[in-house]
Amino acid sequence: MSVDRSWDVDEAPDTWHDGYDATARIVDAGSDTDERQVEAALRPKRLDDFPGQPRVREQLGLVLKAARRRGTPPDHVLLSGPPGLGKTTLAMIVASELEQPIRITSGPAIQHAGDLASVLSSLAEGEVLFLDEIHRMSRSAEEMLYLAMEDFRVDVIIGKGPGATAIPLELPPFTVVGATTRAGLLPAPLRDRFGFTGHLDYYTAADLVTILHRSARLLGLDADDDGIREISLRSRGTPRIANRLLRRVRDWAQVHGDGRVTHAAARQALELFDVDERGLDRLDRAVLEALCRRFNGGPVGLSTLAVAVGEEPDTVETVAEPYLVREGFMVRTPRGRAASTLAWEHLGLTPAVDAQSMWSATLPIEESGGGRFDS
Numbered sequence: 001m002s003v004d005r006s007w008d009v010d011e012a013p014d015t016w017h018d019g020y021d022a023t024a025r026i027v028d029a030g031s032d033t034d035e036r037q038v039e040a041a042l043r044p045k046r047l048d049d050f051p052g053q054p055r056v057r058e059q060l061g062l063v064l065k066a067a068r069r070r071g072t073p074p075d076h077v078l079l080s081g082p083p084g085l086g087k088t089t090l091a092m093i094v095a096s097e098l099e100q101p102i103r104i105t106s107g108p109a110i111q112h113a114g115d116l117a118s119v120l121s122s123l124a125e126g127e128v129l130f131l132d133e134i135h136r137m138s139r140s141a142e143e144m145l146y147l148a149m150e151d152f153r154v155d156v157i158i159g160k161g162p163g164a165t166a167i168p169l170e171l172p173p174f175t176v177v178g179a180t181t182r183a184g185l186l187p188a189p190l191r192d193r194f195g196f197t198g199h200l201d202y203y204t205a206a207d208l209v210t211i212l213h214r215s216a217r218l219l220g221l222d223a224d225d226d227g228i229r230e231i232s233l234r235s236r237g238t239p240r241i242a243n244r245l246l247r248r249v250r251d252w253a254q255v256h257g258d259g260r261v262t263h264a265a266a267r268q269a270l271e272l273f274d275v276d277e278r279g280l281d282r283l284d285r286a287v288l289e290a291l292c293r294r295f296n297g298g299p300v301g302l303s304t305l306a307v308a309v310g311e312e313p314d315t316v317e318t319v320a321e322p323y324l325v326r327e328g329f330m331v332r333t334p335r336g337r338a339a340s341t342l343a344w345e346h347l348g349l350t351p352a353v354d355a356q357s358m359w360s361a362t363l364p365i366e367e368s369g370g371g372r373f374d375s
């Protein structure tokens with residue numbers, strides 16, 4: 001007897017248990033097509049107008065300036081780092097600083113070497129070729145790219161089978177700007193062809209304040225310092241999220257307030273959208289609540305934890321966990337996931353005694369906000 005699993009794909013809802021849709025979360029660092037259009041308007045166009053990432057900005061600035069002085073294209077540039085931190089923005093800036101046109105394509109769009117050959121053979125001298133998600137290119141295209149980056153040459157294969165011949169085609173010098181969220185997945189030979197690699201890191205709250213003020217200005221909003229600061233603290237170090245939260249606060253202020261982005265507007269809007277003071281959303285908090293209240297702080301296995309919050313283990317691991325671990329709310333141990341002191345504190349709970357001794361030899365918890373372990 002065959003098992004009908006069609007409901008798995010056809011009828012199963014995208015969202016499970018209480019409607020949590022991970023792809024629609026307001027604190028997701030990725031973006032969809034509609035959002036990309038809104039984003040384009042907020043992208044800084046020059047390096048001087050790009051706040052944050054001081055090291056990368058200075059290093060890249062130097063590489064570009066020197067190349068401009070020499071009048072030759074700079075080394076190829078690789079930009080790596082998590083989603084929403086400005087890789088695409090910087091790629092565009094490279095082209096505008098060099099005053100060169102930019103050709104934009106991406107790894108998934110280049111599935112055959114031929115796709116790449118046609119892009120490469122149509123590049124003009126000095127042009128910038130932006131390869132987004134470069135780690136997702138096919139192997140054969142990757143090999144063609146090494147050669148093109150190093151020798152400015154592609155071998156065009158004519159014919160098939162034993163009679164096929166490779167005709168070398170000289171290319172004018174150009175600059176590849178590659179972007180990847182997964183630098184570790186790039187094969188070493190490809191990585192080595194980039195003369196400059198900039199690694200983008202999460203932004204400080206102060207940098208996000210600058211970014212948010214700039215975005216508010218571009219959106220024609222009246223925003224005060226406290227309002228902007230409140231948004232910056234909830235943005236998970238990510239400009240894309242910051243700009244998105246700003247747009248939601250704007251909506252709230254225009255409907256319920258006087259249109260101004262103030263501290264009160266930011267707090268109330270972000271409460272409505274379930275983003276708390278540290279940028280945790282409903283799923284993040286559900287995971288921490290389960291860890292602390294149900295499992296006494298852990299450690300507990302991923303699948304048990306996932307069942308407790310009514311999610312797939314994969315969702316917990318890829319959607320909630322990275323930020324919780326990065327911010328020190330959660331610890332991964334060989335025996336499972338555990339809550340840190342910070343998690344207990346954040347939920348206003350007093351840590352269970354053994355959890356406290358296991359995970360937090362340091363700070364005693366002063367606060368007690370009505371948790372289960374208070375009496």
Ligand SMILES: Nc1ncnc2c1ncn2[C@@H]1O[C@H](COP(=O)(O)OP(=O)(O)OP(=O)(O)O)[C@@H](O)[C@H]1O
Nearest residue numbers: 039042043051083084085086087088089211239240
């Ligand atoms: N330093 C910055 N200053 C101002 N805005 C920024 C900065 N970095 C990113 N942004 C804004 O954040 C949004 C996302 O940036 P961008 O598209 O460059 O990210 P990304 O790293 O390419 O993300 P992905 O990995 O998803 O492609 C854009 O609207 C951009 O304007």
Ligand SMILES: [Mg+2]
Nearest residue numbers: 087088132179
């Ligand atoms: Mg991008």
